[in-house]
Amino acid sequence: MNGCDLLAKLEMSSPIFLAGMAGGVTTPELVSQVSESGGLGQIGAGYMTPESLSNDIDRIRTLTSKPVGVNLFIPEFPKINQSEVNQMNEILKPIAEKLNYDPGYKVIIENCFDEMIDIIIEKGIELVSFTFGKPEESLVRKLQNHRIVVVGTATNELEAKALYDIGVDAVVLQGSEAGGHRGSFNQTLPEKLYTTESLFDVVSQQLDIPLIVAGGITTPELAKVFLNKGATAVQLGTAFLTTKESGIPEVHKESILNAKSDDISLTKAFSGRYANGIHNTFIHYLDQFEDEICSYPIQNILTQPMRGQSKKMQNREFMNLWCGTNPEGARKETVSELMSRYK
């Protein structure tokens, strides 16, 4: 499938992807409005439960009949699968009753990856993108057999090649300007970070596959640069964060609208994985404990109550204010206004 076929299959009149940003960003309104306006809306399901994903898809289907996508994280603990756990618990239940003990079956770091895939297939989602690694090749085939477009995320040419080799339909190239998490396969930071442009230039010469370019694209002019170079589409994150439909706290929106490039730091303080966000007290506080930061997803679990409380309090200092390195292009607008500007 070439780039044109891909856009046609996804019924896109505008080559704009909504980044599948996790953590309550991609409201049904945001996702559906992007697809409805000719782009491709994606649910950022990285931290969702199967139930919330299912509900969001149902709600989005009432808002648009256009194709939509779902972004999933490749699990760090693939051995933990809640549905398998539940099944085994059922198998063991008669023994617990017979021997009269409290089963107390518990496995806590839940990994609902397979359940999410089942829901995506059942609900007829049109595209699945993956972040933080590559899916099993058999999963790529399974999704494609259900006519689902499969997209991987790469931050360097080796990751792009690995995704190409397992037959994904398109690759998102995420440069160092991108807000939020680097979608890299591993959690370490390479010596050399590819900028969005340098990454596109390298990979587009090596691989014959539709490329979706992401990272710091917050103006129609920048989008055009990549489309003119041959990118199939661009993917916007920060630019959508400040729209009316985005689900981030108001204080986060305001912070982006007031931010300058210099305010952005690359930090693993919140989750254990490197991400670009607006500098604040928490990032500063953890600077002195850099070696003590746990790896993802452990650090993310440990800071979860703090992030929850700071959202409630609209306290920007202990919140993960994800933002790309070109915040100056972001505007306070509706999705439809944004999509018109990028026409």
Place this chain on the structure above:
Amino acid sequence: MNGCDLLAKLEMSSPIFLAGMAGGVTTPELVSQVSESGGLGQIGAGYMTPESLSNDIDRIRTLTSKPVGVNLFIPEFPKINQSEVNQMNEILKPIAEKLNYDPGYKVIIENCFDEMIDIIIEKGIELVSFTFGKPEESLVRKLQNHRIVVVGTATNELEAKALYDIGVDAVVLQGSEAGGHRGSFNQTLPEKLYTTESLFDVVSQQLDIPLIVAGGITTPELAKVFLNKGATAVQLGTAFLTTKESGIPEVHKESILNAKSDDISLTKAFSGRYANGIHNTFIHYLDQFEDEICSYPIQNILTQPMRGQSKKMQNREFMNLWCGTNPEGARKETVSELMSRYK
């Protein structure tokens, strides 16, 4: 270090290792008696907490002044490290107090591997053996720098070579006759299982490193076969299970003493990893759900309450009755009697 040096360093007058069997088998009495009788006792610390390991070492040191070993499992979830979690919780505490929220920091599948290593070093343990994979090369160096003998476990020649390459001091070769868990690096069953003898024959020709042979050795005659072939030592599991000092339930001891080779099955019903045990109702029950068995350590967590209750009830039908394929050699005796027979 050659085989003779190894035995000398460990002050062994008899080339007999106690297998580091986990799950309450290796009581301080069993471990200390094996070392005291000229062999090398090992604490099976695979499922222990740092606290219980620490207590057991202290108790063993009061019972013998001879060297002892500790067996550890290579963790399946290396990213989870409870001491790192605790440290980060401390770092986040002032924020929780400031923002007034319940930290609720929890990570449940605990992996205390690093804490166990610290205790082993602090307490001056003389040998560490690893099962279910290979340790980081840096860990091997660290232990050796503390004058600790490092031993890996292999079930085929590739695993043996991988252990050799990271510079362990000796390799335990575990053949298919071994009771309990196969100590293989991964959880799948190969097409061809090496018997103890075939494994020794292959590896001893390829690698110049002290080899400790394990699997089905329940008679002095069989032990002699391997020692005459050039094995540095043999490692006994089942033979020690039925000694007075072993910590397994009486019903388990009786089951071994009454078992025949035909009663032993290779099953992953209890833990998700393949292990040899005496056939019983639970193994039979799970035969019909083979595809639903979760991977290790999940299945092990899920069957834990059942195993606990069946121990309390001395109910052999729902207990993991680990046993090698040559149970006929096992006797009801003391460690000292066993060690005399193997002189």
